[in-house]
Amino acid sequence: MKEQGHWEWSNETGPRGNLREAVALFDTEENMQAAVDDLESHGFSNAAISRPVPPEEVAAAIHQPVFDTADLEDNAGVPREPVDDNNSRTGITMVAVLTPLYLLLLAGAAFAAGHGLGTWEAIVLIVGLGALGVVGAGFYVTKLVSERRARIQAEKSLGGLLLWVRTGSQEQERRALEILRRHAGRDVHLHGPPLLQ
Structure with a gap:
């Protein structure tokens, strides 16, 4: 992405200062994700692509209820966040599952070694703690997925x-x-300061 000083528009400010943006609404997450993937494959940085935070957080930030997402399109007061793509969600899920599993297995092995447990006692303890870690991680991941769907x-x-x-x-x-x-975006338009003449 070019530095702001080299962009092709004037210093007159738009909704978000001296930034021009393309805006779109999507009816499905699949279409939106396909658009994001296409944008990134055509040279757009992930940092240049953003979404509003959850509706309840938007309402708190702009001090009024949100009745229509279209009303937020050109509102500079709407807080944003990066788009979490499929790869990042997969990575988060893997970390959420493997971290507690690893820590509990490690704790079980340390406890078994420190207390002189026999081989089978140690195995039962370690496997039991590992299973507990998997159950806990599964609950956490299920909660994340449910919140995202909601x-x-x-x-x-x-x-x-x-x-x-x-x-x-x-x-x-x-x-x-x-x-x-191309990916079924609706109300596609630009906002920002005018182009340099």
Whole structure:
């Protein structure tokens, strides 16, 4: 992404200062994720792609209830977060499962060694603690998945999944708009300061 000083628009501010962005709403998470993957494969940094935080956090930040996601498209006061793609979610899930499993196995082995347990006693203890770790991790992952589904459903019920893409040139604008439309983006448009003449 180009530095701001080299961007192709004036210093007149738009909704988010001297930033131009492509904006779109999506009806499904699959279409939104496909658009994000396509954007990244065409040179857009993950840091240039953002989403609003959960609706309840948005409402608290802008001090009014959210009735329609479309009302947030050009609102600079809406707090944002990076898009968590499939790879990052998979990584988080793996860490959530393996970390407690590893720690409990390690604790079991240390306890067995420190207390002089026999081989079979040590095995039973370690396997039991490992199973406990897997159950705990499974509960945590299930909770995360449930919360994510509830959030996506809440956003859909408010009108769609909102995505912003920061652009640094007219060519990036053209490409971003084309990609967002290709993946069934709705209300696709640009906002920000005017282009330099």
